[in-house]
Amino acid sequence: MQMDPPANRPTHHFNFHGNGAEYFGIWIVNLLLSIVTLGIYSAWAKVRTNNYFYGNTELDGDRFEYLATPMQILIGRIIAIVAVILWMTLSQMSPKLAIGLALLLALAFPVLAARNLRFDARMTRFRNLRFDFAGSYVGAYVVFLLFPILAYGLIALCFGLVAWGASMHSVAIIVVGVIAAIGAGIFGYGLTMAAVASYVINGYRYGTSKFKGKIAISAYVKIALGAATALVLSMLLIALAMLPIGLSELVQAAMQGASMEDIQQDRQLAMTLAGMMFGGYLALLLAGLLVFAFVKVKIRNYVLGQVQLENKLQLGSNLTVAGFLGLVVTNLLLTAFTLGLGRPWVEVRTARYLANHTQVSGDMGFTEARDHNGGRDNAIADEMVDAFDLNIAVI
Template sequence: MSQKKYATLTSHAQASKLFGILLVNLVLTIVTLGIYHPWAKAKLLQYFYSETEFQGNRFVFHGTGNEMFKAYIKIYVFFSLMIFSLITLGLLKNEALIIVGLIIFYLTIFCLIPYAIHSFLRYRLSRSSWRGIHMGYRGELSALYKIFIKGILLCILTFGVYAPWMVVSLRSYIIKNIRFGSLMFEFNAKGGDLFLLHFIGYLLSVITFGIYIPWYIASILNFEIENTNVIQNEQRFPVKSTIEGGDMFGLKIVNFFILVFTLGLGMPWVVIRNLNYHLTNIHFSTKIDMDALVQSEENYKDATGEDLSDTLDLSIF
């Protein structure tokens, strides 16, 4: 991959420093009975952003523990009330009410997923900047709900077969609504191609007793990356990937032994190894004029989606 035609992100994060941050975060989170969690997350994000460089400049995460804590309280109160209601229904010993209560509870969780994704993107991107230029998300919650509900219904009707098409629809909508200053993005992919990748990947993983999994993961990552374009002044610049299954296999094997021989204490080194590999294998065209970026996004300080995505265990960004 020519360095003249493409540029990559570079991470300067060090495993030893990450270990220190994680250790302090763990101790303070335990001592405060979990209250410190929002500040721990903010500190971790600030470290990773500040150590990530692109074309000589580093990223900045402007989010704070205070912002996340306010959202954390909202979510804690909401779920506490939900659980309290279920316990109350249980004490009434009315099976019909208990069943209705459980249905309402799980439907509520289900309906929160699009909201969590939408809010997460609005907060995380608006609090991310490079050279003082902020990112942003312009998607509409109602549109995301329509795509999500339609996708779930079709997945049910097709016994899950529609899932790749749903993923592509969601990803396409989200990416086309992301902004980086005056830069726009698009995701042009077909659900059928993703279905085929999953079908072949799953089949070969079973046949090879799991050995093919790194190649499976690499194929999905390449699909996501290489179907993404950066748009500037109506000109499209494809994002390139040099991620390979063989490299992923070697990476995972070494990571496994690091974790085994360090009894898990080597996790920061594993995280840094994974981060470095992925960043150095994603390539952006140098024809994109980064000096021409113009600030176009507003600040958004409601971190509800940030904490809610953690609560619902959503792997979004």
């Protein structure tokens, strides 16, 4: 759903002005003080980090602001840590109790997710207007709980068909069940992810102005099919490339009259096979990174391409798979060869790359937006989501 744009509609690109060396100073101080204070300073560290990244992100000559205070973060973090410790302690006392607590957490997750989105939105300001999130709790339960249960249930039914085929010793039923399970998994992924993206996008506000976007399940299904195809083809190519090497070495040793015991004790052959396995592992790693880059780029470009603000502004993203893959690989190498000290440069490079490939089309001076009068909220849900690793990723 695109706007009907005038021929000369302006396009405004995001810009990120931070640099690795400057951020390294903030990052290392945050790290050291968090260690010295046994984690207490981490609340101030989070605010300083967000202030740096928000403050260095520019759109049409103005920069974003992060409004949360360290005390908001600290109170939320303390409550989240106490909840995690309580959960771990009670889980050790009884497996049944652990299951019950996990179910309670699952039931609470939609509320935590909605409040987390609201907090993050309200803590962000641009041109003196705060963002907001107005998604309902009912909608949160539908997209974060009901749809995933339906998806997993559909997959379980397909595996039940596989089990039935195995009990009947029917290869045909097993094959049909496996194919159905794969199809159900892809459809369930598309259904759930499209629902989450739609809920988040249409719940966001800039002041009182509404974001909107029509997200299609079919788009996510196509992306999932493309990723699955790429992964399967990559694995086949790797197998076809590695197999002849191993077979040729074994055949050559056998032709020279070597026995199985000799072959097992042949160091050169063992090193060749070990090298082949290592090469295969690296190839699989690269294939996995390629699939990750493909999914990330396609989803981000598609989702942002659907987002509008009051039919006045159109968001867009033009990432490329090759460019993003190059960023991911170089970031991994930078992190590995600096033993983690290159992390600030990784974060800055990523922020700059994403900003440079994100744009807004339309008149940035439209005047319909007004600031909302929603409260500043607390950071409890935000920290609970982080503590239990329940973060929501739409793009």
